[in-house]
Amino acid sequence: MQPFLELHNISKKYFYLTSRLNLFGLAFIKAKDETTLTDAELVQLYRANADLNVLSNLYQRYMDLIYGICLKYLKDPEAAKDAVINIYEELIAKLKQHEVSNFKSWLYTLSRNHCLMQLRKEKGHHTVEIPETFMQSGELMHPDAVEQKEEQLNSMEKCLEQLPAEQKTCVTLFYLQGKSYDEITVQTGIEWNKVRSYIQNGRRNLKLCMEKKAADSI
Template sequence: MIPVKHIEKAPETDEALLLAFKESGSQDVLARLYLRYTDLVYGTCLKYLKDAEASKDAVMNIYQELLQKLPTHEVQNFKGWLYVLTKNHCLMQLRSAKKMVTVEFQPAVMQSEDFMHLDSVLEREQDFKKLENCMEHLPEEQKKTIRLFYLQDKCYNEIVEETGMEWNKVRSLIQNGRRNLKICMEKHD
């Protein structure tokens, strides 16, 4: 009997695995390809995110991105393309983290939230009463144009049409009325 030598199969190239994935859509094929570069992906994520757990999450999220993007992209050099995809993913994570505002948890404030809300409601109600009182002290034309502009959301042209006043007079009445209200409100503080 002749001994049979075990013939080792040559490792598949990135290009062959990429083509096989595009043809079959098989996640097993993509996983074999991706596993070759998980150290590169993780290292890149760690470089940008500077957090091990966030980097591990990013490695998983990037795999999901590959599932979506590879079928529609023409990739010549998978390793280079994957590096750029990873870098962009990390930069997007960093940008979105900057937009999120972190607030320190303060139990004392949390326990009194209902009272704080009640205080702000009461203050607002007092401000409305002051405003109503100050509105009553405005000259009649100012009061009318202020009500039309702010309370009924009418533009200058609509007020001109409704009142028959000139456009410049309407503008002047609203500006003067707003200034007079501000002075009155400050006086009653």
């Protein structure tokens, strides 16, 4: 986190984000009446009016966390800074498309997946992305909790690999690639009812597997 400590200075943080966001015609002005709103309230406000100032104010709360995640994966300070901005751009559309119950956890997963996609493009890494909806727990996310969350995500990847072939295929297509039941049926030749069953059972088995791994680690 040392290369990014300068961004703890509010003026420098604003200067960096404003200079980048202005490339897209976005303002980055903190409204006084938004500073006391909760994450959930800001999410609802943004979804209601698509105000980019609201989204910027919400995102600023977690820039240091997101930078830390990106630096952990990308191993390059400048690439991590670029990723912070690119993830913000993803949020503009995705936050309106998804029902988000825990913004910190959802944002962590979104950021991690973004970095994994970058690594896959650049180095041909084989990685398993985690759907944002899987990780909306009530657990608070902050920089000190990154390692713990990383362990949970690694556990989920391993459990996904352990699913029966049909469950793994259907879960991957449905949650990771956004395919509908009908699309999965066409692509795999599996009957619609079986697709639904594989997805439901696969998600349940993932949960059981992760709970077992957590218990074994105690």
